[in-house]
Amino acid sequence: xxxxxxxxxxxxxxxxxxxxxxxxxxxxxxxxxxxxxxxxxxxxxxxxxxxxxxxxxxxxxxxxxxxxxxxxxxxxxxxxxxxxxxxxxxxxxxxxxxxxxxxxxxxxxxxxxxxxxxxxxxxxxxxxxxxxxxxxxxxxxxxxxxxxxxxxxxxxxxxxxxxxxxxxxxxxxxxxxxxxxxxxxxxxxxxxxxxxxxxxxxxxxxxxxxxxxxxxxxxxxxxxxxxxxxxxxxxxxxxxxxxxxxxxxxxxxxxxxxxxxxxxxxxxxxxxxxxxxxxxxxxxxxxxxxxxxxxxxxxxxxxxxxxxxxxxxxxxxxxxxxxxxxxxxxxxxxxxxxxxxxxxxxxxxxxxxxxxxxxxxxxxxxxxxxxxxxxxxxxxxxxxxxxxxxxxxxxxxxxxxxxxxxxxxxxxxxxxxxxxxxxxxxxxxxxxxxxxxxxxxxxxxxxxxxxxxxxxxxxxxxxxxxxxxxxxxxxxxxxxxxxxxxxxxxxxxxxxxxxxxxxxxxxxxxxxxxxxxxxxxxxxxxxxxxxxxxxxxxxxxxxxxxxxxxxxxxxxxxxxxxxxxxxxxxxxxxxxxxxxxxxxxxxxxxxxxxxxxxxxxxxxxxxxxxxxxxxxxxxxxxxxxxxxxxxxxxxxxxxxxxxxxxxxxxxxxxxxxxxxxxxxxxxxxxxxxxxxxxxxxxxxxxxxxxxxxxxxxxxxxxxxxxxxxxxxxxxxxxxxxxxx
Numbered sequence: 001x002x003x004x005x006x007x008x009x010x011x012x013x014x015x016x017x018x019x020x021x022x023x024x025x026x027x028x029x030x031x032x033x034x035x036x037x038x039x040x041x042x043x044x045x046x047x048x049x050x051x052x053x054x055x056x057x058x059x060x061x062x063x064x065x066x067x068x069x070x071x072x073x074x075x076x077x078x079x080x081x082x083x084x085x086x087x088x089x090x091x092x093x094x095x096x097x098x099x100x101x102x103x104x105x106x107x108x109x110x111x112x113x114x115x116x117x118x119x120x121x122x123x124x125x126x127x128x129x130x131x132x133x134x135x136x137x138x139x140x141x142x143x144x145x146x147x148x149x150x151x152x153x154x155x156x157x158x159x160x161x162x163x164x165x166x167x168x169x170x171x172x173x174x175x176x177x178x179x180x181x182x183x184x185x186x187x188x189x190x191x192x193x194x195x196x197x198x199x200x201x202x203x204x205x206x207x208x209x210x211x212x213x214x215x216x217x218x219x220x221x222x223x224x225x226x227x228x229x230x231x232x233x234x235x236x237x238x239x240x241x242x243x244x245x246x247x248x249x250x251x252x253x254x255x256x257x258x259x260x261x262x263x264x265x266x267x268x269x270x271x272x273x274x275x276x277x278x279x280x281x282x283x284x285x286x287x288x289x290x291x292x293x294x295x296x297x298x299x300x301x302x303x304x305x306x307x308x309x310x311x312x313x314x315x316x317x318x319x320x321x322x323x324x325x326x327x328x329x330x331x332x333x334x335x336x337x338x339x340x341x342x343x344x345x346x347x348x349x350x351x352x353x354x355x356x357x358x359x360x361x362x363x364x365x366x367x368x369x370x371x372x373x374x375x376x377x378x379x380x381x382x383x384x385x386x387x388x389x390x391x392x393x394x395x396x397x398x399x400x401x402x403x404x405x406x407x408x409x410x411x412x413x414x415x416x417x418x419x420x421x422x423x424x425x426x427x428x429x430x431x432x433x434x435x436x437x438x439x440x441x442x443x444x445x446x447x448x449x450x451x452x453x454x455x456x457x458x459x460x461x462x463x464x465x466x467x468x469x470x471x472x473x474x475x476x477x478x479x480x481x482x483x484x485x486x487x488x489x490x491x492x493x494x495x496x497x498x499x500x501x502x503x504x505x506x507x508x509x510x511x512x513x514x515x516x517x518x519x520x521x522x523x524x525x526x527x528x529x530x531x532x533x534x535x536x537x538x539x540x541x542x543x544x545x546x547x548x549x550x551x552x553x554x555x556x557x558x559x560x561x562x563x564x565x566x567x568x569x570x571x572x573x574x575x576x577x578x579x580x581x582x583x584x585x586x587x588x589x590x591x592x593x594x595x596x597x598x599x600x601x602x603x604x605x606x607x608x609x610x611x612x613x614x615x616x617x618x619x620x621x622x623x624x625x626x627x628x629x630x631x632x633x634x635x636x637x638x639x640x641x642x643x644x645x646x647x648x649x650x651x652x653x654x655x656x657x658x659x660x661x662x663x664x665x666x667x668x669x670x671x672x673x674x675x676x677x678x679x680x681x682x683x684x685x686x687x688x689x690x691x692x693x694x695x696x697x698x699x700x701x702x703x704x705x706x707x708x709x710x711x712x713x714x715x716x717x718x719x720x721x722x723x724x
């Protein structure tokens with residue numbers, strides 16, 4: 001025993017010493033980089049410093065400063081402008097979020113980093129940490145993980161850690177630098193317009209939009225941040241020192257570099273009409289701390305950080321050079337951290353280099369399977385039984401898509417590369433059934449057309465089939481960046497196609513392929529089975545076919561609420577109490593509740609939840625406890641359930657949301673199996689922002705809700721007492 005104790009002590013000393021040494025080594029490395037950067041900056045001419053401050057500054061051969069190649073990496077690698085092909089395209093962010101599994105996102109990002117390095121890319125403009133405001137008129141809903149700050153935080157941290165690596169692996173030869181965007185409150189616009197006018201309180205900023213960026217900086221150590229196009233209460237983000245310095249750097253401790261969104265330094269003049277020249281715009285951006293001027297295509301007419309714009313002014317006003325030195329230093333520091341000074345640049349032809357790996361493509365398939373959400377399944381129409389079907393109609397404008405001659409598939413969503421192949425819903429179903437079931441395909445209508453010319457063929461296909469899979473929704477042509485809408489109904493004549501097929505009397509399954517919630521009231525009321533698939537990536541059709549025929553049991557959950565009408569917007573579970581007097585906080589002419597709520601999703605099996613149990617029913621304001629719940633698969637097939645924890649401070653010093661997501665866990669259960677799921681309850685889960693906007697836990701009762709969605713009827717509750 002004595003020898004064992006001595007061995008334990010020796011091990012502890014060694015491990016402790018190693019830990020200290022590692023910390024010291026990191027500090028030494030940072031100091032060494034700082035010294036190298038300072039020396040390099042001292043040798044640079046003013047023109048060389050200015051040249052360094054663009055997104056794709058060429059290598060400086062005189063001083064040996066390397067080139068840092070950029071790309072997009074939202075759901076796979078996409079080299080902007082010059083290259084689309086041969087990369088793995090994973091499910092779009094909104095679909096990845098619907099898995100409610102951060103580890104999947106982390107692995108996806110780590111694979112994306114490998115493909116980035118293979119293409120010579122080391123700086124990526126991802127992830128999108130915008131929290132959706134409840135207004136899906138805004139086209140970029142698809143790029144976000146959802147409408148909840150906690151969920152977006154967990155997914156964002158996972159993505160950044162996968163892309164950048166952690167610990168000793170951070171920024172090594174297998175990882176690259178991430179950019180968290182768009183700082184901040186980008187979806188909070190008044191008309192659903194990309195980059196449009198917004199106005200909000202500091203409380204909303206801190207409660208809803210800041211948490212994902214705080215997590216990205218403090219937990220994942222993100223290397224770069226991109227501001228949004230818009231302003232914050234009248235001050236454009238790209239000149240907002242309160243946002244970029246006081247909050248981002250001083251409060252959150254961000255020490256990386258800030259890269260502008262496309263053309264946005266110049267837009268201080270051309271969009272916001274603050275400055276009267278590009279030179280003035282550049283100075284405002286520099287003083288606020290924008291280090292890098294992103295102008296895709298390098299148009300001199302749009303560039304602000306350019307010698308033709310800045311050199312004369314800086315020469316006449318040398319006190320401004322300190323801003324240039326600071327920005328250049330941050331960019332050079334990133335290049336050192338990425339190891340670019342230590343490696344010889346390789347000549348890479350992106351059109352021939354082997355990028356996408358089969359294991360990456362297989363994993364994209366796995367994520368797609370887990371992202372599918374079952375919204376409705378009346379009379380258990382799904383899964384389809386192959387033995388009882390001899391013919392199946394596959395109808396709709398989104399059922400298939402030809403490989404484009406340039407660009408990429410519109411059914412992959414925005415920010416997509418061109419994969420070596422794309423499996424459409426039609427192809428996936430055909431591959432699944434082979435010769436066992438006759439497939440009757442008809443397009444029915446074009447997505448962007450009002451012509452009903454194809455209806456007769458679609459109706460005929462439905463009538464001669466045992467069942468119908470109707471594939472409708474949207475595409476990159478009807479949504480995405482810069483594709484905002486004033487109407488959320490199915491585009492064109494798709495809804496009329498749904499009505500026509502429904503009237504045939506055949507069993508109909510609607511498969512939605514889209515990037516934003518849509519007002520699908522007719523479908524919800526009349527079609528027995530609905531699958532929301534978003535954009536599932538290169539293996540879309542395979543995953544859809546798996547769900548249709550029961551090889552996969554859908555387990556995804558919505559991360560955005562579906563509205564019933566545009567007039568109802570914004571629709572989000574993040575609600576404060578409404579008026580309780582005249583009108584009772586309801587609409588006179590319509591249902592106020594969402595068509596499908598946040599956190600919602602069905603299964604081919606059923607789950608039962610026990611009453612939640614607190615380890616301690618009362619704690620001190622600085623105390624901790626746990627809440628546990630038993631979940632049982634009460635059905636006949638294996639399935640996944642996402643257990644969700646929501647918290648509300650019942651009576652507090654300030655108004656707050658009715659409930660806030662504070663934990664979630666996706667579990668797999670065999671028929672009859674029961675698992676216990678537990679969540680921590682402490683400062684992070686119980687705190688609110690008081691009247692001084694400080695995080696505090698206030699004494700009183702807290703409603704702790706655990707269940708399968710944000711709907712009250714899907715939650716079991718208990719009460720926690722916090723004593724002062």
